[in-house]
Every structure is written in C-alpha cells, then in structure tokens.
Amino acid sequence: MxxxxxxxxxxxxxxxxxxxxxxxxxxxxxxxxxxxxxxGFIARLAADAMKRVDFRQYPDGLMDELTRRLGKFVGISPEHVAVGSGSDQLLDLLLSIIHDRRSLIVTVRPTFSFFLDRCRLHGIKVKEVPLREDLSLDARGLLSEQKAGLCYICSPNNPTGNQFERETVLDIARRFKGLVLIDEAYVEFARYSLKRVPLRFPNVVVLGTMSKAFGLAGARVGYATASLRVARLLRDLAQCPYPVSSMSLALASCALQHTxxxxxxxxxxxxxxxxxxxxxxxxxxxxxxxxxxxxxxxxxxxxxxxxxxxxxxxxxxxxxxxxxxxxxxxxxxxxxxxxxxxxxxxxxxxxxxx
Ligand SMILES: Cc1ncc(COP(=O)(O)O)c(C=O)c1O
Structure with a gap:
C-alpha cells in the first residue's frame, strides 16, 4: 500500500x-x-502597539520584552517562561515534542476537548479518569497510572468551571513520575495560581494565555512557565523561530503595562x-x-x-x-x-x- x-x-x-x-x-x-x-480599550492598546512595530524586522526584541513582562506578571524569572501562538500551540508542542508519544497520558473526564483532539492527532493513548460526582479530582485514579508520561489537569477546568483544590494538585505534582501539565487558561477569574510551582517541582509545566483575561483571543498569545530546562527546550528547540507576530507581541506587552x-x-x-x-x-x-x-x-x-x-x-x-x-x-x-x-x-x- x-x-x-x-x-x-x-x-x-x-x-x-x-x-x-x-x-x-x-x-x-x-x-x-x-x-x-x-x-475601544483594546483598539487604543493596538494603536499604541502599532507605533512600536517595524514590520520589516523579525520580532526578536519584542519576544524578549514580552517574555520579561510575563515573568514579572506571574512573579517568575523570564528564563522560566516560553511564549507561543496561543497556549494551544504550546500545548501541541508539549504533546508532540517534549512528551514521548509512545507513552500514555492521563487526564480527567470531561476536560478541554482540544487537548484530547491533539492527543488523537498525534496517536497518543489517553486514559480519562472521570471527575467525581461533585466535580472534584480523583487523585488516586490519576496516580494509579504508573506508566503514564504526562498528566494533564485543566484548572479551572473547561467545561466544568471549577478550580481543583490546590493541595490535591500539588500532591499530584509531588507524586506523579512524569510531566504534570496544568492548564490555567481561566486562572485570573479563580482563587489561586500555580504558575510558580515549576520552581518547586521541575516536572510541572503551567500554561497561561492572554486570550481570556486580557481580551486578546484574536492576537494568539499564550505562555508557559516551566523548569529552566523545559522552558529552554520549548523556547529554543521545540518552538519555531518566530511563532507570534510583532503586532501581537507588542499588543500583549501593552496589555501587561495597562492591567x-x-x-x-x-x-x-x-x-x-x-x-x-x-x-x-x-x-x-x-x-x-x-x-x-x-x-x-x-x-x-x-x-x-x-x-x-x-x-x-x-x-x-x-x-x-x-x-x-x-x-x-x-x-x-x-x-x-x-x-x-x-x-x-x-x-x-x-x-x-x-
Ligand atoms: C482550557 C483552555 N486552554 C487553552 C485554551 C486556548 O487558549 P489560547 O487562545 O491561548 O490558545 C482554551 C480556549 O478556549 C481553553 O479553554
């Protein structure tokens, strides 16, 4: 054939x-x-951003600036930050390059459907552990998959909306052998953030986005916080050289200056x-x-x-x-x-x- x-x-x-x-x-x-x-507010930010952009140039400087500003926003040094074309793209890079596609992924059911779609696309097997009746995490169920290489936790979870208990997520971070990927796309509307947890647990990667809290879904800017090693791999190896346009980078930086x-x-x-x-x-x-x-x-x-x-x-x-x-x-x-x-x-x- x-x-x-x-x-x-x-x-x-x-x-x-x-x-x-x-x-x-x-x-x-x-x-x-x-x-x-x-x-009108977003339009004014875009007008400011436009003044700073020279479309003749590749956006290196703007990428560095945004990485610095995101680090400051979440309280982590910029070496721990990687920027992508939406957090969707970073999620995809983590699945297709950082994760060994032959090994199992464990997550909850229901969760962010795009994540499951990308696993299917990359031919990665996924074990979905149902949420409990009160929509809380079944940590024991997640941890029972000893051979899993990645555990994906969306918190607050899409589509259920609840943020899982911090201690339960940290317990999983501590005990899970592989990579723990925490998707915090909605965290600014929630109670706490785990963006700094990779400093304590280097097996944790946390995703954030400018799409929801900052009203920039159309600009396609997402980011990850991770250990120095994983952040560097994401930035320098997995990522394309210029994944986000100058305009979007400048716009996201302007948004972080006017929070x-x-x-x-x-x-x-x-x-x-x-x-x-x-x-x-x-x-x-x-x-x-x-x-x-x-x-x-x-x-x-x-x-x-x-x-x-x-x-x-x-x-x-x-x-x-x-x-x-x-x-x-x-x-x-x-x-x-x-x-x-x-x-x-x-x-x-x-x-x-x-
Ligand atoms: C849980 C979750 N993660 C990530 C995303 C995508 O974010 P981005 O626009 O940064 O790609 C969404 C969008 O709906 C989402 O619900």
Whole structure:
C-alpha cells in the first residue's frame, strides 16, 4: 500500500477540533472570550502597539520584552517562561515534542476537548479518569497510572468551571513520575495560581494565555512557565523561530503595562458569575455548578438540545457539553457584559418555562 495514501487515510479518520457553531447574529456566549473589556480599550492598546512595530524586522526584541513582562506578571524569572501562538500551540508542542508519544497520558473526564483532539492527532493513548460526582479530582485514579508520561489537569477546568483544590494538585505534582501539565487558561477569574510551582517541582509545566483575561483571543498569545530546562527546550528547540507576530507581541506587552482595565473586568466577571448563578438557581429544573472561571456549567430538567435551540431562537448561543461528572445533558454559558447576561437570563427563563 502507498505510504502517503495510508497516512492520509489515517488522518482523515481522526475526528478533530470542531470550530464553534457560527450564528453571526446571536450573542456569542459559547467561546469564553472576555467581552467585558471595551472594544475601544483594546483598539487604543493596538494603536499604541502599532507605533512600536517595524514590520520589516523579525520580532526578536519584542519576544524578549514580552517574555520579561510575563515573568514579572506571574512573579517568575523570564528564563522560566516560553511564549507561543496561543497556549494551544504550546500545548501541541508539549504533546508532540517534549512528551514521548509512545507513552500514555492521563487526564480527567470531561476536560478541554482540544487537548484530547491533539492527543488523537498525534496517536497518543489517553486514559480519562472521570471527575467525581461533585466535580472534584480523583487523585488516586490519576496516580494509579504508573506508566503514564504526562498528566494533564485543566484548572479551572473547561467545561466544568471549577478550580481543583490546590493541595490535591500539588500532591499530584509531588507524586506523579512524569510531566504534570496544568492548564490555567481561566486562572485570573479563580482563587489561586500555580504558575510558580515549576520552581518547586521541575516536572510541572503551567500554561497561561492572554486570550481570556486580557481580551486578546484574536492576537494568539499564550505562555508557559516551566523548569529552566523545559522552558529552554520549548523556547529554543521545540518552538519555531518566530511563532507570534510583532503586532501581537507588542499588543500583549501593552496589555501587561495597562492591567488596571483588565483587572476591573476580572472582578466584574466574578461578581456577575455569582449574580447569574444565583438567578439561574431560582429557575425551575435548572442546576448550576459552582464556577471559578468566566463561564458557568449548568443543566436543565429538559433536554439540552431543546434548551439550546430555544436560547438560539432568542439569539443567545451557548455551548452543548453533554455529560459532566455523571450529570447528563450539560450546557455552558460564558459570562459577558451585564446586558448580555440579562439577555441570557431572560432567554433561559423563557426556555425552561416553555
Ligand atoms: C482550557 C483552555 N486552554 C487553552 C485554551 C486556548 O487558549 P489560547 O487562545 O491561548 O490558545 C482554551 C480556549 O478556549 C481553553 O479553554
């Protein structure tokens, strides 16, 4: 058999990441972006960034500057930081280059679907350990896979929204033999961060992103904190020489110089998350799970498909999740501006009372 055809056939059989449903006229409350940061604010940052960029040059200096600023932001020296084209790209480099693809990966179920898709693409076997009924980590289940080379923990977890207990995650970091990859894409909305843990446990890599907290999903800037060795491997070997454009690097640096506006939205999101959750809990048949992220997982007495359609009829787009921690038919909604949240609440109220 022709090897090219075999490889193309194998790839064609892999189910990969599906882009979110496209409903341009609906409120996009399905992708966990930060719509609370005013568009004008981001535009002003971009205008500032634009003044600093010379597109004729490769972006070495800008990459060094952003690495320094990220180090300062998370409280770690820049040698422990590696920047990528979104944390998605760093995750992919860790899976395809740093991790030995022949060895098993262990993670929780449910978790970030892109992670599982990339494992499938790279032909890596994954053992998924279900979250407990209360959506907490089954540390013993994760640690029982003695031969696993990597343990992926998304915390706060997407799609459940809860941040796992610090001591449980640290215990896994201490006892797991391979690499522990902690994805903190939503950590600015949560209670604590583990970005400095690689200083204590060199087998830990923590991923962060400018996409959510800083409202820069379109700029594609993510980063990792890791031991000196892993950070250097990521930066100098695994990474392409210029993975992020000058404009995105400069924009991310500008965002880190003006964090006040972003921090204001983190507090706003936390307060809105509680208000929206409380209101939803009063709706008949709606169950809301506690969240430490900028989204809420919930289920309703009716089928998720019916509620999803009914919300969409009222121009509100949420994400269908399916089963989570033994709870069937879950949906996930992103916290947006107050007006967005109120529209969602009105639409959900109508949907569950239909
Ligand atoms: C858990 C998690 N990690 C990573 C990402 C991707 O982040 P980035 O935009 O930096 O690639 C997402 C995006 O939805 C996410 O939910």
């Amino acid at each position: 022709n090897p090219l055809k075999m490889q193309l056939d194998r790839l064609a059989r892999i189910s990969c990441y599906k882009k979110p449903d496209c409903h341009p006229h609906a409120l996009q409350m399905d992708t966990n972006e930060n719509m609370c940061l005013p568009r 006040r506006e972003a921090r204001r939205t983190w507090n706003f999101v936390k307060a809105e998350r509680e208000r929206v959750s409380e209101t939803m809990r009063r709706f008949p048949g709606v169950r809301v799970f506690p969240s430490d992220a900028n989204f809420i997982l919930f289920n309703t007495g009716g089928t998720a498909q019916k509620i999803y359609r009914s919300l969409l009829d009222r121009s509100v787009l949420v994400r269908r999740i399916g089963k989570a921690g033994g709870h069937e038919d879950c949906l996930r909604v992103t916290i947006g501006t107050r007006a967005m949240n109120d529209t969602f609440l009105r639409a959900l109220f109508a949907a569950v009372n239909r």
